[in-house]
Amino acid sequence: xxxxxxxxxxxxxxxxxxxxxxxxxxxxxxxxxxxxxxxxxxxxxxxxxxxxxxxxxxxxxxxxxxxxxxxxxxxxxxxxxxxxxxxxxxxxxxxxxxxxxxxxxxxxxxxxxxxxxxxxxxxxxxxxxxxxxxxxxxxxxxxxxxxxxxxxxxxxxxxxxxxxxxxxxxxxxxxxxxxxxxxxxxxxxxxxxxxxxxxxxxxxxxxxxxxxxxxxxxxxxxxxxxxxxxxxxxxxxxxxxxxxxxxxxxxxxxxx
DNA sequence: CTTAATGTTCCCCA
DNA sequence: TTGGGGAACATTAA
Numbered sequence: 001x002x003x004x005x006x007x008x009x010x011x012x013x014x015x016x017x018x019x020x021x022x023x024x025x026x027x028x029x030x031x032x033x034x035x036x037x038x039x040x041x042x043x044x045x046x047x048x049x050x051x052x053x054x055x056x057x058x059x060x061x062x063x064x065x066x067x068x069x070x071x072x073x074x075x076x077x078x079x080x081x082x083x084x085x086x087x088x089x090x091x092x093x094x095x096x097x098x099x100x101x102x103x104x105x106x107x108x109x110x111x112x113x114x115x116x117x118x119x120x121x122x123x124x125x126x127x128x129x130x131x132x133x134x135x136x137x138x139x140x141x142x143x144x145x146x147x148x149x150x151x152x153x154x155x156x157x158x159x160x161x162x163x164x165x166x167x168x169x170x171x172x173x174x175x176x177x178x179x180x181x182x183x184x185x186x187x188x189x190x191x192x193x194x195x196x197x198x199x200x201x202x203x204x205x206x207x208x209x210x211x212x213x214x215x216x217x218x219x220x221x222x223x224x225x226x227x228x229x230x231x232x233x234x235x236x237x238x239x240x241x242x243x244x245x246x247x248x249x250x251x252x253x254x255x256x
Numbered sequence: 257c258t259t260a261a262t263g264t265t266c267c268c269c270a
Numbered sequence: 271t272t273g274g275g276g277a278a279c280a281t282t283a284a
Contacts, residue, residue, distance in 0.1 A: 203262065243274085
């Protein structure tokens with residue numbers, strides 16, 4: 001469920017409910033949810049800040065930071081009824097934050113090292129983006145999914161941005177010229193910002209921390225639209241597999 | 257029964 | 271070092 005716009009939306013709904021709250025109890029019900037060293041005692045610690053870093057949600061305490069990654073099916077919700085997919089709970093003074101995750105690809109980690117993450121696509125400059133593409137032979141779609149290249153882009157927004165920029169997903173990243181690279185970055189920015197404004201994409205069961213669905217799925221031009229007509233030229237949208245992920249594209253609008 | 261799903265990491269091989 | 275392919279992790283739905 002979570003790419004940059006979904007995580008940003010979740011963080012925005014968490015901020016008013018978590019900031020300055022004291023932890024009364026914390027429990028990790030599924031052992032695999034916690035990666036790395038267990039966090040120190042969180043009881044009586046106060047959440048000072050809630051931030052997004054790529055696809056990570058960061059809860060800052062005075063003595064360190066809890067990083068939460070939602071994986072594919074993770075959700076953060078308040079005061080939900082008992083549920084078999086509950087993986088962790090953080091009890092606060094006025095509510096309980098619950099981490100539910102069907103597939104258990106999500107993780108929580110204390111003071112996670114995020115140095116290896118690439119720049120945020122909403123902040124990276126054009127020249128830096130172009131410099132990072134230089135010399136790379138990987139298909140651009142594969143590179144966009146690599147969090148050490150850019151942090152926050154996932155399968156939906158990679159496909160949508162490549163369509164908007166008119167770039168074939170299999171194009172070797174380093175062969176994208178200056179103009180097309182600028183167009184790709186601009187498409188990413190515009191699409192991510194627009195998706196944030198609409199609360200992200202709810203294609204199956206994604207909801208923010210208030211339980212609200214996003215609406216950006218209505219703007220998807222190619223993602224999940226195999227065999228449907230291209231909104232620009234009517235040619236059927238095609239799907240291919242790159243890095244074991246589906247890539248949706250228009251064979252006429254997106255050339256090498 | 258098979259396939260695919262908003263993700264990441266690790267291993268093998270060229 | 272780069273990059274391609276595949277497996278693994280775990281669960282559900284079509």
